[in-house]
Amino acid sequence: MTTLARRTPVPATPPPPPRTAEAEIRRHELAAFLRHRREHIAPEQVGLPRGHRRRTPGLRREEVAQLSAVGVTWYTWLEQARDIQVSGQVLDALARTLLLDPSERAHLFQLAGAPDPSPATVCPSVTPALRALLEQVEPFPAALQNSRYDILAYNSAYSLLLCDLDAVPPGDRNCLLLSYTHEEWRSSIVHLEEATRTMAARFRAAMAGHLAEPAWKTLLKRLRTExxxxxxxxxxxEVVAHRTKRKEIINRHVGRLVVDHTDLWLSPGLGPRMVTYVPADEETRARLEKLHAIALERRT
Structure with a gap:
């Protein structure tokens, strides 16, 4: 009697993930954006002669491809909204060829769903109106921060809240970095260990959406090193969400402060925000007014 060996069933190859409607919309928006920018750049702006037989408004596709060091067919597919992969380096070259400003560059990378290898150093969210608003909330300390804890702008009261922030190099003005490495900043925070642990957990939660971005990876490496x-x-x-919290600060100019920390978000996502410190009692209010006066005197 012959025994037939049982065959182990071979698992079926999973089908490719379906193309989402959102991804298709993004590709068509990207294609339209590239065409529009290409058609509105004169050849002279990128060092090319206009010639007498030019019928295409702006640049030709092959000219954009040549200036960006990419294949003509590949770039054509990009403008046709084909489902192709686009690297950050190629998008960077296209942004330079098409003379995109910081806002247009950010829009390009967002449509392509790729991290920017060279993000703009100036945050477009810091407008003159927001700077004026920072001044209007004084004597309460307030600052503009992004989700990476970079301090983008701040008012006079905030400049002396935890240390002499004006004396800190601009590249080091990051709340997370200061909370772990700057002695005066650290000594001003009551319940320091709880505060830093919470910030690290918030940073981890925010970084989930920025894992490939150079600026985030650089900050993480520096924190781990220092x-x-x-x-x-x-x-x-650990991962925690942002929330309003009462904080205690020992300020070297005016003493103990009890404030309510509030984040006012400037966009639908957890991106740039205005951070405010409102006094929790009358004694703190009076001390913040005194701190504001000291800061104004130092800046004049």
């Missing part, structure tokens, strides 16, 4: 305490908190893999 602060063993951050490494310990980071390795907990």
């Amino acid at each position: 602060s063993p305490a951050f490494c310990e908190d980071w390795d907990r893999h």
Whole structure:
């Protein structure tokens, strides 16, 4: 009697993920954006002669491809909204060829769903109106921050809240970095360990959407290099959301402050925000008024 061996069923190859309607819309928006920008750049703006037989408004596709060092067919597919992969380096070259300003460049990378390898150093969210608003909330300390905890702008009261922020190099004005590495900033925070652990957890939650972005990776590497305490908190893999919280600060100019920390978001997502510190009692209010006066005197 012959025994037939049982065949192990071979699992079927999973089908490719379906093309979402959102991805298709993004491709068509990207194609239209590229065509529009290409058609509105004169050849002279990129060092090309106009010639007498030019019928295409602006640049030709092959000219954009040549200036960006990409294939003509590939670029044509991009303008036809084909489902192709686009790297950050190629998008960077296209942005330079098409003379995109910072807002247009950010829009290009957002449509392509790719991280920007060279993000703009100037945050477009810091408008003159927002700077004026920072001044209007004084004597309450307030600052504009992004989701990476970079301090983008701040008012006079905030400049002396936790340290002499004007004396900190612009590249080091990051709340997370200062909370782990700057001694005066750290000594001003009551319940420091709880505060830093919470910030690390918030940073981890925010970084989930920016894992490939150079600026985020650079900050993380610096924190891990310069602060063993951050490494310990980071390795907990904790994640928390932003929320209003009462804080205690020991200010070297006016003493103990009890404030309510509030984040006022400037966009639908967890991006740039205005951070405000409102006094929780009358004594703190009076001390913040005194701190504001000291800051104004120092800046004059």
